Structures are given as structure tokens and as C-alpha cells.
Amino acid sequence: MKFSKEIRVGLLVAISIVILLLGFNWLKGNNIFNTGTDYQVVYSNANGLQRGDHVLIDGFEIGKVKEINLQSNQRGVNVILNVTEDIKIPVDSKAVIGGDLLGEKYVQIQLGTSTVIAKEKALFLGEVEDDVQGQIKLLSGKINAMITSIDTTINVLSSIFTESLKDDFAKSITGIKQTLESFNNSAAKFNAILVREEPRIEEIITNVSSTTDFVNKSEVEVTAILENLKSLSDSLNSVQWQELAKELDKAVESITIMSDKINSGQGTLGMMVNDKDLYKELTQTLSTLDSVLAQFGNNPEIRLILFGGKKDKKPG
Structure with missing residues (x-):
């Protein structure tokens, strides 16, 4: 069957129109072979949202903005979202209009927590985040x-900051710099001294440590001495000092009475102390006895005679 030239041109134009429509819808993100599921959202301000803008969940594209229309009362914007992915969206989800730095708009679906799944044409709560x-x-x-x-x-x-103030400021900076240099020099000298005197410093630290050990050891001895002193103090506190004083008074009184009797010549000891003639006779008797004992010691033969011995005869 042969077609006329006009029919072939018409078919070519029709096919071109179909391809153009398909390409246009594809560029807009509309898939005519997958109708998807439509949901409604009402916004107080569309904030520049347009048909074909992306619908996302956590940054993943699930559909496109299908339609944008004013409400019948001209208060708010009614938006149709076409979701082509097989995703179950809870009824308490939110559709938030956002945008990137380049001004591109999108609708971010924030999934709710309800167990009830939204059906087609369900109305979601719409919000507009800060542009x-x-x-x-x-x-x-x-x-x-x-x-x-x-x-x-x-x-x-x-x-x-006038010129004079700038000069003063420069001088101050110079002074601070010199001070820092002097401090660095002093620190270097001090460090050198520490290095040079390190053995002595270690010796001092050792001596201090030894002294501390000695003090710690002495503390035990001092504690023992204090305990002994405390025991002695307790013992002294337990002594009946009043009774002891009474006994001492009695002893002193007895000694006083005895001394008075001796001084007054009472008794044998008193007579011996106070009678001068008796004292002289005793002295002479003791002298005579001492002389006799001396002769007795110097003459052995006297001892033999007195104790019954015989005097040895000298050989002729």
C-alpha cells in the first residue's frame, strides 16, 4: 500500500510532536508510563516553587511537583506532589519547601511516626523553611x-594615632622587645646555673630527704618519750601527797624532839654530847686502846703468849 506524500508528511509531523511531548515531559521529570501517587499540600507561600521541582526524602528523589494552583479563596497555594517511588508515607508526615544556594527549590518529605499510611490524594501539612x-x-x-x-x-x-603618639608607641614596642630580650638572657643564665649546680641541688635534695627520714624516725621515739612522761605524770597524780606531807611533818617533828633532848643532855647520847669530862675520858681511852693494838700488831710473840703458843728458841 502506497501512501501519498501528504500522508507521510502528516505522520512524520505527528510522530515528531509525540516525541517532542515525551521529551518535554521527560525533561520536566514527568514519566507518562508511570503515573505514580498524587498527594496534596497547602502552603501559605509557595516561595518560588515550580512544577517539575524535585520531591525528596532524606535527599533521595521520589517524585516531582505536578501542579501548583491558588486556593479558591486565593489564600494559600495548593500543590500536587506526584510520588513515583513505591514508598509508604505516614499520614502525619510534613512536606517542607526548601532551597539550595543556587536558588533551586525542592520539597522535602519529613516522615511522621503514625502507623496509618497516607492514601492517594491525602493532604499533608506544608511548611516553608528559611530561604x-x-x-x-x-x-x-x-x-x-x-x-x-x-x-x-x-x-x-x-x-x-598622631605622629607623636605613633613614635611613643614605637618606643614602647622597642622597650617591650628589649625587656623580653633581657628576660631571655636572664632565663638562659639561670638555666646555665641550674646545669652547673645540678650535683649540689641533687645533694641538697638527698640531705633534705635524709633529714625527713630522720625526723620521721625520731617522731616514733619522741612519741614513746611523751607516752612515758604521760605515764609518769599519771603516776605522780595518783600519789597521795597530803598523806605523804603529814608523814614528813611527823618525821621532822620526831627529829626535832630528839635533837632537843640531845641538846638538853637527856639520855646517854645527850650526856655524851654535853659532858666534856666524859668526852675527854672517852678520847683518852680510845687513844690508849689504839696504842695497845699497835704494840700487839708489832710483837708477834705477845700474840703467842696470849693465845697459848710457845716462843721458838734460837739455835745455840
């Missing part, structure tokens, strides 16, 4: 204000 570009503009404004403040501060400082 990144708006935040950048706000931050840019703050940075510009800060730059202006810094520029003003620099101008004020420039007016304050």
Missing part, C-alpha cells in the same frame, strides 16, 4: 554593617 538566599542576604547586610563599623573605627583610630 537560603534570604539568609545570605540577611548575613550580607550584617557583614556590610560590620564593615561600615570597622571602617569607622579605623578612621577614629587614625585620627587618634
Whole structure:
């Protein structure tokens, strides 16, 4: 069967239109072979969202924005989300409009915790997060204000720092530098002294350690002495001092009475002490006895006669 030239041109145009429509929908992210599931979201502000923008869950694309229409009362925007992935979305999920630094918009699905799964045409709660570009503009404004403040501060400082003040400041910096150099030199000298005197320092530390050990050992002895003193003090405290004083008084009184009797000539001892003639006779008797004993010691023959011995005869 032969087609006329007009029919062939018509078929070619029709096929081209179909391919163009398919390519256009493909570029928009619409898959005509997979209708997916539609969900509704109402926003107070679409924030620049357009048809064909991505629908994401944790950064993974699950669909596209299918339609964007004003509400019938012209208060809010009704958005249709077409989800082509086989994902079960809880009914309490949120659809949040976000954007990147380049101004591209997207809808981020924040899954809820409900066990009830949303059905087709279900209505999700819509939110709009802070616009990144708006935040950048706000931050840019703050940075510009800060730059202006810094520029003003620099101008004020420039007016304050006159040439004389700059010279004084330079001198102060020089003085600080010299002070630091002097400190470094002193530190180096001190370090050299420490290195040179290290043996003596170690000896001193050893002596201190020995002294500490001696003190620790002496502490035990001192403790024992203190305990002995305490025991002695307790013993002295237990002595009946009043009764001892009474006994001493009695002894002193007896000695006094005896002394008075001797001085008054009472008794044999008193007569011997106070009678001078008796004292002389006793002295003479003792002298005579001493002389006799001396002769007795110097003459052995007297001892033989007295004790019954015989005197040896001298050979003729």
C-alpha cells in the first residue's frame, strides 16, 4: 500500500510532536508510563516553587511537583506532589519547601511516626523553611554593617594615632622587645646555673630527704618519750601527797624532839654530847686502846703468849 506524500508528511509531523511531548515531559521529570501517587499540600507561600521541582526524602528523589494552583479563596497555594517511588508515607508526615544556594527549590518529605499510611490524594501539612538566599542576604547586610563599623573605627583610630603618639608607641614596642630580650638572657643564665649546680641541688635534695627520714624516725621515739612522761605524770597524780606531807611533818617533828633532848643532855647520847669530862675520858681511852693494838700488831710473840703458843728458841 502506497501512501501519498501528504500522508507521510502528516505522520512524520505527528510522530515528531509525540516525541517532542515525551521529551518535554521527560525533561520536566514527568514519566507518562508511570503515573505514580498524587498527594496534596497547602502552603501559605509557595516561595518560588515550580512544577517539575524535585520531591525528596532524606535527599533521595521520589517524585516531582505536578501542579501548583491558588486556593479558591486565593489564600494559600495548593500543590500536587506526584510520588513515583513505591514508598509508604505516614499520614502525619510534613512536606517542607526548601532551597539550595543556587536558588533551586525542592520539597522535602519529613516522615511522621503514625502507623496509618497516607492514601492517594491525602493532604499533608506544608511548611516553608528559611530561604537560603534570604539568609545570605540577611548575613550580607550584617557583614556590610560590620564593615561600615570597622571602617569607622579605623578612621577614629587614625585620627587618634598622631605622629607623636605613633613614635611613643614605637618606643614602647622597642622597650617591650628589649625587656623580653633581657628576660631571655636572664632565663638562659639561670638555666646555665641550674646545669652547673645540678650535683649540689641533687645533694641538697638527698640531705633534705635524709633529714625527713630522720625526723620521721625520731617522731616514733619522741612519741614513746611523751607516752612515758604521760605515764609518769599519771603516776605522780595518783600519789597521795597530803598523806605523804603529814608523814614528813611527823618525821621532822620526831627529829626535832630528839635533837632537843640531845641538846638538853637527856639520855646517854645527850650526856655524851654535853659532858666534856666524859668526852675527854672517852678520847683518852680510845687513844690508849689504839696504842695497845699497835704494840700487839708489832710483837708477834705477845700474840703467842696470849693465845697459848710457845716462843721458838734460837739455835745455840
